[in-house]
Amino acid sequence: MTDSPITRRSFLSATAMAGGLAAVPAAVDAAVQPVRAQSDSDVHWLDGAPPAGHEGQSWGQPWPRGTRLAKGYRLGTEAVQTWPMAYWPDGSIKWTGHAIAADAGRATGLRVQPGAGARPAMPVAVRETADAIVVSVGTRQWRIGRRGEAIIVAASVGTRETMRNVKLVATVQDGPDLDDGEGGTPPAMTRAVGMITAATIEQRGPLRAVIKVDGHHGAGTMPFSLRLYFHAGAQSVRIVHSLIFDGDPAKVFVRGLGLTGDVPMSDAPHDRHVRFAGEKGGLWAEAVRPLTGLRRDPGKAFRDAQVAGLRTPAEAGMPANVRGELRYIPAWGDFTLRQPNSDGFTITKRTKPGHGWIDVDTAGRAPGLGYVGSPSGGVAFGMGDFWQRPPVRLDIRDAASETARFTIWYHAPDAPAMDLRFYHDEMGMTDYVRQNQGLDITYEDYEPGWGDSLGIARTTEFRLWALDATPSRDALVDMAVLVAHPPRLVATPQRIHEAGLFGIWAPDRAGGGAARATIETRSTRELDFYVGQVDQRRWYGFWNYGDVMHSYDNDRHVWRYDIGGFAWDNSELSTDLWLWYAYLRTGRGDLFRMAEAMTRHTSEVDVYHVGRFKGLGTRHGVQHWGDSSKQQRVSNAAFKRFYYYMTTDERSGDLMRALVDSDYALQTVNIGRKVSARDEGSLPPGGASAVATTTALPAGQVFVQFGTVWGSMLGAWLTEWERTRDTRWRDRIVAGMESIAALPKQWFTGGAPFDLKTGRFMGQADQVSLSHLNGVFGVFEITAELLQLLDVPAYREAWLDYCAFYNAPDAAFRAKTGSGGKGRGLRQAHSRFTAYAARERNDPALARRAWAEFTGTGDREGRDQSRAAHRVEGAAVLKPVDEITEVSTNDAAQWGVTATANLVLLAQVMDGAP
Template identity: 55%
Template structure:
């Protein structure tokens, strides 16, 4: 098979960096050479293994078994590869890769090509037994039971147990505080394993998925799933932990949610070491300190304790000193509590039942703690530690036979988690009054539809099983990895050359208008990056989201005003961040987009209950708005992160969305529209069937852009991940049926048959919505249309793009009525640009740039200081910023202005 013309053109963009792949077949294949760079520009002091995704031009790679990696010195590195996605011809579109820990401390990049793939010196090996799975990483064996409460029963090295009994735990109280109840009670729960699955088994890494629930007091709740990642040459297991909140908000007030390990402490009290990472250093102490005493035990003892080494034998001490050692209090418990984004406290006590004393305070702890002895110990770390406050790291019982090491995802020392609605009904007992409220506060409120039950949260942790207390530099490198995880990533030019993610291009480097647009996109991105920190948009449920609208009178984001508060992906903020990263390769944008992907895919979406598969419109609480829609759960907002990283959790989130259209049989998104709304709410309470009257069973009303387009994103992703053409056929059924409707895309929506995936009725009248093309449909169509044969639909889509922003007089002449609903003109300039590019029409291209430049946000925006620490951009809203950025990116790619 000869290399396609498109692939040749793409390879030329890389300066001809093409590797020949000899095959015994009649034709040759070619693979683009790929350099994978450290996101932050240089290798970290420590990394526990790397995984990422690499894109390939269509038709250039047929399998992943012959891919090879090598470092800067040209020496081949062990590489584990697997397919992430396929092109329609069956060739690899995205491949996933894993490298061992600490591959090359000096390498600025890793190169991927074709060649012999060496095995790791110490390969990861999985041994499946009837009651457990054993994962062998070098000389350390991790035992994972299939049932019970221990996620990890033990980690052993050369027959010695380094840690054991790793389990999940939670606690909840029956009221928010003693202000609301005089009889507070606390119930405690432990994780129970229901299923264990080996997803990868080496040789570079093994992945094991564990699922279960928290149980106790005759109750089962808080379902969890977590993945354990074991990597060659790494003493740590990476843990991606997810749980679903399924409590009763009026009686379940979560006090603590965490993961705990035990570390045996078989050493004298003065040889038991505690290390906790602070904001810029290490808190390093011993259970029984030998420094600062009135009677000096000698430099050899003091220095060994500071270094984490075994002290000399106490028999070398003078008799008087040796006899007095037991008079030194032993500090068995240590606690680091980060209650907010600005401060932590570290305390210690001798034991439970004794008063704690304050050790130190600081700003933003990095989130790592170690306890152990010169013959072994354990460390635990939690990513985004201070950003996810309130959080806590505990070491308990270090003066006993074993120490408990706990990472609290929600700190028990914090106020209990309150998941109740923030507001009262305020008379909004029917749709008419709810619409009035929407008109005032922009909040689509409905009693009972503001529940958090069914949302989720994911956290990333590391757990080390160590043969000895590490030195300070090593532990500091672990803490740096926890606080800012190192990543290998493919560069923007190479991603673009593969022809993935639709219409975008790397940053423009010439042309006055183009450069002005680039500067303004940077200004807007930087403003949101800085506002996250200035406004402290952090916390257990909040981290990763941004605010929606700004109140210039208060010089404050409208955090307390209905639908103007948290953004919840409104108008594709996620995509703006991701495409800005793709074009620039900037690490700060990647991390903003990653945090947003983690948040919006978990917190803003329901994973169980009556709205499972739908997300919540923007609001004061992330779940408080009653509009539950697929435009928020949208796979289009997750897929870029998934393919760049191969993250399995996000892959799960997208996969479950392929059937999310079914829930729309119970939830009519347009139930409050004025000409359809009944006088009162339907009987049956929350979860009762709410759908338009008159539609047959299995037929729902569906908008094209906000709903069908979001579903198409899930079906498209599943098709390319699996090659299963059922999902392509479902997409084509919808496309062809839209093309057959009387008004095609101008209908805005129609009646959709769930069984066939076709629009079967309606579509007779023009109904233009300014929201139909601003929730990812533009990006998905740009990716999808070149891959499917749908000429009728393609023509309908181009027609919609060409005419949406058409001048009013031209529109009226064509359609016989005045245009209505044509808002967001600047945002829709990219539709005009798409039509201009597709039709090769210079006049349309000029019109697109006129629409873009005459819109709400004009080039030349500036940031001004409006007070102490307050920075503002006049007229800014997140809607406007995100859509301006996406329009700028697509217009520059399709119709470069200069």
Template identity: 60%
Template sequence: MDPFNRRDFLRTAALAGAVAPMAAQAAQAAPKAPANVDAEGVRWLDGAPPAAHEGQTFGLPWPRGVQKAKATFAITGAGGEAVPVQTWPLAYWPDGSLKWTGHAIPADAGRAETLKIVAGKPAAPAAAVSVRESADAVEIISGEQSWIIPRKGADIIARASVAGRETVRNVRLVALTQDKPDFDSGPVAETRFEGQIDSLVVEQKGPVRAVVKLEGKHRGAGREWLPFTLRLYVYAGGRSLRIMHSFVFDGDENRDFIRGLGLVGQAPMTDPLYDRHVRFAGEGDGVWGEGIRPLTGLRRDPGKAWRDAQVAGQKTPAIEGMAPTVSKRLDLIPAWGDFTLSQPNSDGFSIRKRTKPGHGWIDAITSGRAAGLGYIGGASGGVAFAMTDFWKRCPTRLDIRGAHTEAAEFTVWLWSPDAPAMDLRFYHDGMGMNDHPAEREGLEITYEDYEKNWGRPLGIARTNEITLWALPTTPSRADFAAMAGRLRETPRLVAAPARLKAAQVFGDWSLVDRSTPTRRALEDQNDGLLSFYMLDVEQHRWYGFWNHGDVMHTYDSDRHVWRYDIGGFAWANSELSPDLWLWLSFVRSGRADVFRLAEAMTRHTGEVDVCHIGPYRGLGTRHGVQHWADSSKQPRVSNAAYRRYYYYLTADERVGDLMHALVDSDESLTRVDIGRKLPGAQPSRPPGVVDMGFGTSWSAFAAAWLTEWERTGDKHWRDRIVAGMDTIAAMKQQWFAGGTDFDLKTGRFLGKGETVSVSHLNAVFGAVEVHSELFQLIDNPRYRDAWLDYCQFYNASDAEFRAKTGAPAKGRNLKEGHSRLTAYAAFHRKDPALAQRAWREYFSGDAGLGVGAIATKRRVDGPAVIEPMEEIPRISTNASSQWGLATIQNLALIGDVLEEARANLPAPGKRGQDLGKDTF
């Protein structure tokens, strides 16, 4: 239903020169940040300071040459008050100046609308966090809190104390497995594994933030597997220890069925049973809380003071004052030792309890979506434990066991033992596809790239966040509800969009601008599409342990569902760069909901969609019914270009690890021939030489090398990029050759590139965005011209393309998305005719989406669907992502001629009017 069709495009092609003066003006200057925005500032993601927080870490960019490599920094609030800060470098410009810095501030600090970061002496926290190292353990001390972390063994945390009282001990990882899936017949053999630490590294020692990295494997029954990485974070002034838990699946999916995966620990219990409390957070401000030995609802009343104290989680008055009708019968009131909150799906949880093992469970309550926060302890202290995104990562569970004994046990289950065992087996039997011709036939009908044994889950990973609080008293219900609220929407400091723009990072983008009718329409549709994907996450329940963070590829308007069960049309797995669309939409707008959608996608696509070990190490898996199941393994999915935004905005170490692991992942191409299903025999190559495409492969590797060069200053990675640039530029057809043989040792392409081979995929997996950043850093005129030629002629007319390359114009598609290449060439070559051509391409609607698509949204209800829903009949993530990226980059590069270009297109007429009053 796009109002601008091909006929409109052809009728307006002759009008390109009408606004040449304006186009030339646009090509001379990039958009600038508004002058009234404090370019030094960071702000709170949700717009206002939180009532409390457990410490903050954020990244901040600096313009080239502004800050020396060893600069120190100070932070001040709106009133000029000093905020304690710890700083470290994240990235450098080629001249050695700081490009990105990481900063940490203490718990509850910096609660002003904006914070200002300047070069200067940092303020120290009132009570610094410190690290004491010994031969056997590391102790993190923050105020009255102490966390002791052994260097080896099963304990992640040996013990934690507050003001000298031990509140947590023996915190470990646990995995439960069985050798068959739940629904197969026959006996099932179950095995329990515990995590064992093999190495410990102290990464930061304070004074604001301490970071400890642990690595190990799960061991049991004479076997070790499921390698894990943990990072433990403690902030000055905080009450908690944050754990980033990552593991890799390295088992046999046909016999290793994970029944449970979690973290278990103990809480010493010394208070009387009636002064011990359990808490679970529900939805909103809801709190479920009870005493281990209840004093309410009894036939005899102990007294209001005792009832009120227990309900509030406070120490009750002396037992001598309690009504004797109760005090002399306390031992006859059941003590409830075991509690479970189970979230089997995204829509409902239940709480059950029992007195002790061997006795029946009692149902307490059922409700919707639990926050994932629990507490066990007494009036003199205890432990709170939580999992972030608890209900979104279902099936999950929180357990408390033995609360009536001297040491209660708590467990945060990342995969609940209540649920069917994790089944990672491939979803079909191959259907007779036993050779490449048959596999290509399958690709023709379901779009699935299938090959036997290539769709295994070996090497996939998942990262989850767990938090422990060592507390001196049972938290009040209000405090507990506030803790849960901060789990749902974690307070976060982020660099303001204007600051990001002023620093000239992340390539070509401009701040949101609705100053003209057409700009407003484009911005409104981009916002509408973003909001629609958020709606569809909820409507179609794109939740679950392995699914959360991804979106689907293509919609099926006949069934009114996304094509979740159709080959390559199911999970998107970063196809055509939705990650980039989300992140660029965030950096230009600062929208909190977009940040969280992009954050979840980054966590998912960098972990679940990538093989971290094994023969495909460092390569990602193409879109499919299961995230790991498509047999096409490619660097275009594992692409560091998709992770850079989150890493630099948040200084997240785990994502930094993922990008670092990609720097030598081109080696995997010695085992993976990406073009293995193409007709004809593949040529043999010498050892160390692989076939590599310029866009989907080399540009993805270049993103990893660029990031490593920026982070470390090691020019080896710069030189590797330059070697590729030089050899592409030396080819006859340059970028139009598409790809050729590549020498892994030298980073040089070996072919002459005499044959034209153009693919519509080459530039849509981060190549445009990576080149925008590379040309800021590397001066290589010949290669720059080669790239600009590709940008200019990819969408050119057939005659122009043949005149440039000497070959027919084949393999071109996605004209609308590639309009941003034309815009890039127009801007950098200062060519007004190209700027006009770019807008005509953009409004052609050739991506299958087009302006006005959001207005086709409609409601579907009744028996056609399982429940009422909204749909856009022609929606696809490919089209949405490429339309969004073209919109953002065209507005940044040639936005000043948008209204003039739009004026030269024919009026949409009734067809356009049908799309709604906001559609021009």
């Protein structure tokens, strides 16, 4: 179905009304529905069955080109809040964001349909005052600060205030921790509190309200942004918090990072309750003043009520020999759960400051939920990915006083301070020649001063419940599950595929012959292996969680965590794409969650958000920020689009929008500055410092590689165009396409001077310059989408020539380009390029060549592609582990995305293969 384009005026209308149930242009037809294939549902629960409960959901819904945006939608009979997320070039809707109330949608076979659903019993309402934004959900009211320290000034249930003064706190020191016996002056410690600089209402309800708060941690340091999410019928607020480290790593050592708040306490100490969620559905639950285990028995009614978290009977019913001596039972005011690593946590408590801590218990992995309160009300507080992001801690303080305090430490203050300094000295690598020699031996691209952590970021999720009484034990366990493994409603992969989104892929299907089965077997084997390696190798921690390692050391039976560029992967060769496509193909929840953690990590930790490298990412290395190669290939928006569109995650939207002008960073960061400095004789007069200046370009121009830079910018420009319908981003893409096609050697040129203002490649360079890296950072996948959206015939033919001839035999390549074709690595990965050209040009011989390239010896030398993982144990390793000989994430990721495309492009060939 094709309908008339949505007008600019209609788009602005939709954007202005984005908080409402009818957040769509008035000019479009509510009755129009998209053409659909038959399948069970539009959306489903990620983990299969509907959850026992949830606190509200939002997701992105895909639509085929030509679908008109309806005036309203419903999910079955339930109300849905809707806002536009992206548009097709003709103005029809491509993605909508939807939200539902708490506990809604707990069914299977869910369909998103035009029309109005039943309005929620407890809608969200937002109003503004001079100093606060007030969000109401039924009888709950949340006051969000506009300035000052308190993000949540107060939260109340009915007439009772249950929470107040929720703020961010940080502890930093001016030097590293001192080792035992090291001597010296201990570092000075400073405590800072987050200060709000702006608070913005992004959505107003009635099913979902979103408030964005920006600020910094005192004196303008460590800027943060966070969003508070409120859903109709919910008892809690979800908080997505992002922090940027903007200090000098030689002078700023972060020790504690926390979210803290106050809880009014008025009940008797024996009616005050403290809870920490334990492992495997467990719960640690005690009272501030215990009535169980005493020498004198207060009576079963009192004991049962306290254990259950209920109000105990009137003290008059207590035996006199207990009632008269209650003052002698110690009241425990302070409680701490510490998770210093991914394998164990401890609980301790004390009566009050100045007195000793008492050990309570230990266990393995805490889900990250605590509670403090009474039958009159309280607060449950939690952190996502708690045990995966150690060192972390939950504190409850002053529970015996009139005001208790909770703190979620997302970096524990008693843990070693973060040391973000570069990990080694110059080692004589003071010029480009020696740095290249170092690269040759350790694969680390080192340069003094460039392994800088200033500008990296981290996002953390919290959830706070404002409660009118102490929940039951089972209810608290359910809350812990919600925090640690949140239920998620998502559009089905089938719907995404039917809409024609995310390029060339198809859902996994049973059958199809031996060739297809062989591919699926390897795909499952390698995905399972990497999912398992995260836990086996303990790829956890504040900065590390979400990433995987790059290459394996067969001799030590460990990943090469300490060997230069072989350590952390940092998106190298599109690991993110591999996982997202794997999820789309299989629908596996574990792959979605692994891809989610990776997207959070690679978008934040591996990318600079302020400072001289803003907008660029860091190549793989021993530290995520340590390598001196700063490039768009890592900050690549193509890796983030999946998560943004499937979840409506506003933070990912911010991060992609911040990349649209990252090409300007190349005015001060010359990616190819070391390329010519291979030995002393290759240096121009003046030495290494003169290398960059010998190829100076006119003002406003930078040298840009087609794949690793321009191709990595395409995702940001495409996403901004389809989100805003601002045609300058479309025009920028087209300018690059047209100017590449106008070059004598087109894509085979590899790169050319680029005009930042116009987005055009300049000059008439006729050289052939090939790099295997140019095609393996998402440019193939994003181009497959773009050629469905934009009609640029000359570029299409130039791209198809590149696809067809990159892997061509030497004679054919030379006949086409006049060059011998040096630099054509990753032949197996580029088989998808060959296959694409074969399909687009209807060339069966080319398709057969692509199949041979894909099923050949592979791109990893020495790797047996059919070999499964094997177990290593005993004295050869620290602990039993699984390994695949010669495994490489480069190889696994590129094989995975290549298999994804080839299963579609070469379906006829492989289904007929022996």
